[in-house]
Amino acid sequence: MSASARQPESVAASSGLPTISFEFFPPKTEEMERNLWDTITRLAPLAPSFVSVTYGAGGSTRERTHATIARILKETDLVPAAHLTCVNAPRAAIDDVVARYHEVGVRHIVALRGDPTTGIGTPYAAHPDGYQTSAELVASIKTRYPDIDVTVSAYPEKHPESRDFDADLDTLQAKVDAGASRAITQVFFDNDLYFRYLDRVRARGIDIPILPGIMPMHNFRQAKGFVTRAGTTVPAWLEEKFDGLDDDAETRKLVAAAVAAGQVQKLAKHGVENFHFYTMNRADLVFAICHLLGIRPATQKAA
Ligand code: FAD
Numbered sequence: 001m002s003a004s005a006r007q008p009e010s011v012a013a014s015s016g017l018p019t020i021s022f023e024f025f026p027p028k029t030e031e032m033e034r035n036l037w038d039t040i041t042r043l044a045p046l047a048p049s050f051v052s053v054t055y056g057a058g059g060s061t062r063e064r065t066h067a068t069i070a071r072i073l074k075e076t077d078l079v080p081a082a083h084l085t086c087v088n089a090p091r092a093a094i095d096d097v098v099a100r101y102h103e104v105g106v107r108h109i110v111a112l113r114g115d116p117t118t119g120i121g122t123p124y125a126a127h128p129d130g131y132q133t134s135a136e137l138v139a140s141i142k143t144r145y146p147d148i149d150v151t152v153s154a155y156p157e158k159h160p161e162s163r164d165f166d167a168d169l170d171t172l173q174a175k176v177d178a179g180a181s182r183a184i185t186q187v188f189f190d191n192d193l194y195f196r197y198l199d200r201v202r203a204r205g206i207d208i209p210i211l212p213g214i215m216p217m218h219n220f221r222q223a224k225g226f227v228t229r230a231g232t233t234v235p236a237w238l239e240e241k242f243d244g245l246d247d248d249a250e251t252r253k254l255v256a257a258a259v260a261a262g263q264v265q266k267l268a269k270h271g272v273e274n275f276h277f278y279t280m281n282r283a284d285l286v287f288a289i290c291h292l293l294g295i296r297p298a299t300q301k302a303a
Contacts, residue, residue, distance in 0.1 A: 017294050018268055020046060021081075021184075021211065021276045022286065025054045026064035035281060036068070042283035044076055045297035046290050049274075052081040052110050052151075052184075058088045058117045062097065073105055081151060082106055085114025086137050090129035098141055098148075108149045110184070111137045111175075120229050124161065135174035142179030152176075154183035154210050156197035160231040169204050182208050184276045187215040187232050189259075191266055212267055215278040216260040216285040218253065221246060257285045261292045268293060 022043055027033040040051070053068045055061055065082060072080040082101050086094065101109065113134040116124040131137040138150050152175040155168055162168035172183065188194055194212055201210055217223045220242035224234050241259060245252045264275055275293070277286045 018272070019049045019274045020290055020293075020295060021048045021274075022051045023054065023213075023276065023278050024051060024068070024281055026056070026061045026068045027281070028064070032281070039279065039281050039283040040072070040076065040078075042287060043279070044078055046287070046295050047298045048078065050079040050081045050108055052083060052108075052276075055083040055085050055112075055114075057115055059085065066097070066100065069101065069106060070104055079108060080106060081108035081110050081149075083110040083112060084137070085112045086126065086131040086134065087114035088117050088127055088130075090127055091131055091140070092129075094131060094137065095140070095144075098145065102145050102148065107147055108151065109141055110151045110153075111141060111180070112153055113137075121160070133171075133174070135171070135178045138175050138178035138180050150180045151182045151184060152180040154185045154197070154201070155231065156185050156188045156193045157231055157233060159186075165200060169200060169206075172201065173204060173206060176206055176208055180208065182211060184211045185213045186230060187213050187227050187278060189235055189238050189263070190233065191263060191270075193233075194267070195270070209274055211274045211276040212272060213276050213278055214260055214264055214289075215280070216289065217242070217256045218280060218282060218285065219249075220252060220256070253285065257288050260285065261289045264289055264293060 024036060024039070027036045043051075051072065053065050053072070055065050069080045069082045072078050084094065084097060098109065111134055113124070116122045126132045131140065134152060138152060141148055141150055152172070154172055155162070158165050158168040159171075162171070175183075185194065185197075198210055215223065215227070217238075224239075228234060238259065241255055242252060245255065264272075267275070277289070279286050
């Protein structure tokens with residue numbers, strides 16, 4: 001398939017099986033690059049609808065995100081989705097990033113506001129010449145490139161900066177009105193939070209797919225720290241499951257797989273058809289969880 005023809009497929013499952021997508025982060029070293037490509041090679045045959053590559057805080061990975069996306073386009077049949085934030089950059093610089101992506105054949109962008117450069121929890125200040133909100137970024141991309149599919153974020157526990165759920169849903173609504181065609185949720189561990197959020201979203205008349213973001217917790221202590229800072233509740237029952245396993249990576253891995261597999265199977269049982277996995281650039285757990293969802297390798301292969 002030529003890069004320019006590569007459009008994200010519909011998220012509707014045609015086979016009756018759930019559709020899946022994967023998030024990767026751009027590697028920093030050659031070893032991390034080799035590891036990422038082993039992961040992509042292992043997961044590509046599961047035929048994800050798209051694979052996304054994150055954009056470092058403050059635009060710190062701009063070139064590495066681009067290089068990873070370009071390599072995915074060149075060496076695989078996968079549909080890459082490039083994350084992009086408004087942080088710390090004038091509109092012209094962001095427009096340039098989008099133009100470069102469009103030129104090489106990227107047709108899917110995950111458009112975000114991003115975190116304050118001064119750190120999560122501190123007040124966000126938009127760049128004076130930059131996009132002031134994520135909805136402005138979405139509108140700009142869709143106006144200039146209607147053929148780019150735009151995905152946005154969603155927050156089952158509301159974003160920590162949102163005054164309340166109404167304010168949070170106003171932002172989601174603005175992003176949808178600007179042309180976003182799906183949202184991926186922040187990681188959550190309690191499925192009820194997702195279903196309650198979905199009820200609120202649908203009650204607003206927002207009908208885009210809201211893909212649950214699933215994170216297998218390879219390293220519970222470390223992951224707990226960063227998901228908590230991002231506003232995700234880590235329930236006591238989850239903490240208990242990893243209790244005493246700090247020095248036992250092997251058992252932690254089995255527990256992490258069991259927890260995430262239980263979560264996705266329950267979501268699937270309640271009719272969820274699309275899953276987005278935060279892979280942390282690791283294939284093993286995600287591959288096993290997809291297997292439990294009934295997904296088997298297809299003929300599609302990473303090069
Ligand atoms: P928005 O959707 O624009 O806003 C989120 C919420 O914050 C809104 O509901 C709104 O009510 C509230 N809000 C926004 N601005 C204000 C304000 N000024 N005052 C009060 N409330 C406000 N970060 C990265 O740096 N790189 C990535 O690649 C990346 N990928 C992500 C992918 C997903 C699926 C998700 C869920 C998050 C990702 N993030 C990433 C994190 C994200 O940048 C942060 O959560 C950031 O704080 C908000 O960006 P957003 O686009 O979600 O914000």
